[in-house]
Amino acid sequence: MYAFTYHRPATARQAASLLARKEDAKLLAGGHTLLPTMKQRLASPGALVDLGSCADLRGIARKGRNLVIGAMATHAEVAASPEVREAIPALAYLAGHIGDPHVRNRGTIGGSVANNDPAADYPAALLALGATVVTNKRKLPAGEFFTGLYETALEEGEIIVKVSFPVASRAGYAKFRNPASRYALVGVFVAKRGGEIAVAVTGAGEGGVFRWPEAEAALRARFAPKSLDGLAHTAKGINSDIHADAEYRAHLIGVMAKQAVAQATGKA
Ligand SMILES: Cc1cc2nc3c(=O)[nH]c(=O)nc-3n(C[C@H](O)[C@H](O)[C@H](O)COP(=O)(O)OP(=O)(O)OC[C@H]3O[C@@H](n4cnc5c(N)ncnc54)[C@H](O)[C@@H]3O)c2cc1C
Missing domain, CATH: 3.30.43.10 (Uridine Diphospho-n-acetylenolpyruvylglucosamine Reductase, domain 2)
Known part of the structure; x- marks a missing residue:
C-alpha cells in the first residue's frame, strides 16, 4: 500500500x-x-x-435553448432524466448504453469528459452537438476541449463544473460496442441544428474523437440515411488493435453513421 x-x-x-x-x-x-x-x-x-x-456540480436543467448537465451527473441520471429525454433523446440513449448498470450508477459525465478515453461515448456527443465545457475558470467549446488521446485542454487545478448542450432539432447515436466492456469500437453521433450538420466519430481515431466532413456534406444535401450510400471512410488515421483492425473500423464508421441518421430521422 x-x-x-x-x-x-x-x-x-x-x-x-x-x-x-x-x-x-x-x-x-x-x-x-x-x-x-x-x-x-x-x-x-x-x-x-x-x-x-459538491451539490453545485449536480443537477440537469433545460435553460432556454440549452440543456445543462452538472459534472457529477451519473450516466444513469442522464439516461433517466425527463429533461434530457425531451430535449436530446439521443443523449439519453447514449448515456443508457455506457458500460453496465454498475458503471452507469457511478460514472459521471465530468469524469468521462475529463478522461477523454478514445473509446468513450460522450466525446462524440459533445463534439457533434457543439457543447461547451464549463470549468471553474472558463468556457471551452468541445472542438477545443478534446486535444488527443486521454488529453484535454484542462489545466492543472481546473474543474469541470457542467456541460452545456445546445438543443438540436435532430440527433442520433449508434455504436458498435466491445461485447466485454461495452466501450465503443466505433460510435457515431449525428446532429442537425438548423442547416448545420455535424457527424462525430469516437472509438476509431488514432487521435481520439473527430468529425467526418464528407458525411456532413452528404447529409447537408439531404438529411437521410440514403445520403450516405456509397460513402466510405478511409482507414488512414484509424485505430488498429486486438479488437478490430483499421479497415474494419473504417467500414463500421459508415455503418454506424447510417444507423445514427436513421435514429435521428425516426427510421431506425
Ligand atoms: C467496466 C467499465 C466499462 C465502461 N464502459 C464504458 C462505455 O461503454 N462507454 C464509456 O463512455 N465509458 C465507459 N466506461 C467509463 C465510465 O463511463 C466512467 O465514466 C469513466 O471511467 C470516468 O468517469 P468517472 O466519473 O468514473 O471518473 P473518475 O474515474 O473518478 O475520474 C476520471 C478522471 O477525470 C478526472 N475528473 C473527474 N471529474 C472531474 C471534474 N469534474 N473536473 C475535472 N477532472 C475531473 C479525475 O481526476 C480523473 O483523472 C467504463 C468503465 C468501466 C470500469
Missing part, C-alpha cells in the same frame, strides 16, 4: 482550494477510471479530492 489523504469538500470552490493546497492531489468523481489506475499503480496521487458532496 501507499498512503494518500482523502478529502470530501462541499463545493467546487472548496475542491479547487484543496487541489491548489495539496501536493499531487487528484479529483475523484465516480472513480471508475481513477481507482483501477491507482490499483495498477499507474497513478499514485498524494491526495484524493472527492467531488461526491
Whole structure:
C-alpha cells in the first residue's frame, strides 16, 4: 500500500482550494477510471479530492435553448432524466448504453469528459452537438476541449463544473460496442441544428474523437440515411488493435453513421 489523504469538500470552490493546497492531489468523481489506475499503480496521487458532496456540480436543467448537465451527473441520471429525454433523446440513449448498470450508477459525465478515453461515448456527443465545457475558470467549446488521446485542454487545478448542450432539432447515436466492456469500437453521433450538420466519430481515431466532413456534406444535401450510400471512410488515421483492425473500423464508421441518421430521422 501507499498512503494518500482523502478529502470530501462541499463545493467546487472548496475542491479547487484543496487541489491548489495539496501536493499531487487528484479529483475523484465516480472513480471508475481513477481507482483501477491507482490499483495498477499507474497513478499514485498524494491526495484524493472527492467531488461526491459538491451539490453545485449536480443537477440537469433545460435553460432556454440549452440543456445543462452538472459534472457529477451519473450516466444513469442522464439516461433517466425527463429533461434530457425531451430535449436530446439521443443523449439519453447514449448515456443508457455506457458500460453496465454498475458503471452507469457511478460514472459521471465530468469524469468521462475529463478522461477523454478514445473509446468513450460522450466525446462524440459533445463534439457533434457543439457543447461547451464549463470549468471553474472558463468556457471551452468541445472542438477545443478534446486535444488527443486521454488529453484535454484542462489545466492543472481546473474543474469541470457542467456541460452545456445546445438543443438540436435532430440527433442520433449508434455504436458498435466491445461485447466485454461495452466501450465503443466505433460510435457515431449525428446532429442537425438548423442547416448545420455535424457527424462525430469516437472509438476509431488514432487521435481520439473527430468529425467526418464528407458525411456532413452528404447529409447537408439531404438529411437521410440514403445520403450516405456509397460513402466510405478511409482507414488512414484509424485505430488498429486486438479488437478490430483499421479497415474494419473504417467500414463500421459508415455503418454506424447510417444507423445514427436513421435514429435521428425516426427510421431506425
Ligand atoms: C467496466 C467499465 C466499462 C465502461 N464502459 C464504458 C462505455 O461503454 N462507454 C464509456 O463512455 N465509458 C465507459 N466506461 C467509463 C465510465 O463511463 C466512467 O465514466 C469513466 O471511467 C470516468 O468517469 P468517472 O466519473 O468514473 O471518473 P473518475 O474515474 O473518478 O475520474 C476520471 C478522471 O477525470 C478526472 N475528473 C473527474 N471529474 C472531474 C471534474 N469534474 N473536473 C475535472 N477532472 C475531473 C479525475 O481526476 C480523473 O483523472 C467504463 C468503465 C468501466 C470500469
